[in-house]
Amino acid sequence: MRFVDEYRDPDAARLYAQALERITTKNWTIMEVCGGQTHSIVKFGIDELLPPAVTLVHGPGCPVCVTPLELIEKAIEIASIPEVIFCSFGDMLRVPGSSKDLLTVKASGGNIRIVYSPLDAVKIAIENPDRQVVFFAVGFETTAPANAMAVFQAHQKNVQNFSMLVSHVLVPPAIEAILSSRDNRVQGFLAAGHVCAVMGWLEYEPIALEYKVPIVVTGFEPVDILQGVYMCVRQLEEGRAEVENQYSRTVRKEGNIAAQKLIREIFHVVPRKWRGIGEIPRSGLGLQEKYKSYDAEVRFGIAGHSAEEPPECISGLILQGIKKPGECPAFGTVCTPEHPLGATMVSSEGACAAYYHYRRTKH
Ligand code: SF4
Known part of the structure; x- marks a missing residue:
């Protein structure tokens, strides 16, 4: 238990680890959907606290990772237009396209700005009426309310030089796609607490019922994750497949109704391609017809990019929990954070x- 003393509550972590030892009688594979939880697990060695029979695999819940290459290519094309100010969260800038990334465009003189909120991009548009300002709207249900609010505000204030390149994805259809795959080995899920804080967990109940998998809404502290794993394993051992809420200090069953209303006002559900996975029906958000004039793809007439992943990259299999990073031959050799494939x-x-x-x- 090499990292436990660094946890906020090491005693609770030890208790959950011991309780898991006691209740685990079979091999179980559990997927944490959220990339933030993946980082907590790896950083704090949470997987090393579990009984050897419990395996954690990592899911597709990193929005940057699942943004399709075609969208990155479109972002690069739009950001290269001289009259455009292209606004994005910082971690999108180094995501490789097929030949370059947004950081390369910025280094060549592209007006690319890192913002911390889509509302900052609306403000930049108001301050620069002679420029087209585009926000790269990437994310899951968690960021959808803020992005919806940006379009809503632009519409209210008649900001006509603002638009969005939308790449929103939704968690429940991705879980269903993983469960429907022939290669699936996931038997239980930790659902992302922040996504459920917005959307609630009603959408997960039919999935748990149909596929007979426990789904536990889980937070992000190491002890949250240990408790989520414990709740999931307990259901598996007892033959139950229900939605349970570990993150009850934040998440309510119905979620944030006001945020959902705003999302529905601005966006509608569309099919969406996921990087490395392919198209999943009804798995994304696109702008409603009423707000189509804020769609950067329409405004700039960008369409029909096709791009190939590097052949050695197995990120699609990693995002579906089929492989782990260490199983990629390029890991840490030709692929590093300095030179990512x-x-x-x-x-x-x-x-x-x-x-x-x-x-x-390699583990
Ligand atoms: S380590 Fe392998 S799977 Fe991961 S990004 Fe690099 S090439 Fe892709």
Whole structure:
């Protein structure tokens, strides 16, 4: 238990680890969906506290990692237009496209700005009425309310030089895609607490029922994750498949109704391609027809990019829990955070980056 003393509550962590030892009688594979949880697990050695029969695999919940290469290419094309100010969260800048990244465009004179909120991009648009300001709207349900609010505000204030390149994805359809795969080995899920803080967990109940998998809404502290794993294993051992809420200090069953209303006002559900995985039906958000004029793809007439992943990159298999980063031959050799081949090595939430930063081993 080499990291336990660094936890906020080491005694509780030890108790959950011991309780897991007591209740585990079979091999179980559990997926944490969220990249933030993946980093906590690898950084704090949470997987090393578990009984050997319990395996954690890492899911597709890193928004930077699953943004398709085609969208990165479109972002690079739009950011290269001289009259455009392209705004993005910082970790998108180093995600490799097929030949360059957004940072290269910035180094060549592109007006690319790192922002911390989409509302900053609306402000930049108001301050620069002679420029087109584009925000790269990447994320899961967690960031959707703020992105929806940016479009809502731009519409209210009649800011016509603002638009969004949208790459929003949704968690429940991704879980269903993983469970439907022939290669699936996941028997239980830790659902991401922050996503459920917005959306609640009602959407997960039909999935638990149909696929007979326990789903535990889980927080991000090491002890949260240990408790989430414990709740999941307890269900598996008892033959139950229900949705339970470990993160009850933050998440309510119905979620944040006001945020959901705003999301529905601005976005509708669309099919979305996931990097390394492919298209998943009804797994993304696109702008409603009423707000289509804020769609950067429409505004700049960008369409039809196709791009190939580097052949050695197995990030698609890692994002589905089929392989771990150390099983990639390129890990730590030709692929490093300084020279990433795939998005899972770039993003602060990517599984490959987590293993590289905290382990540098093949395990
Ligand atoms: S180590 Fe690099 S090449 Fe291998 S899967 Fe991860 S991102 Fe792709």
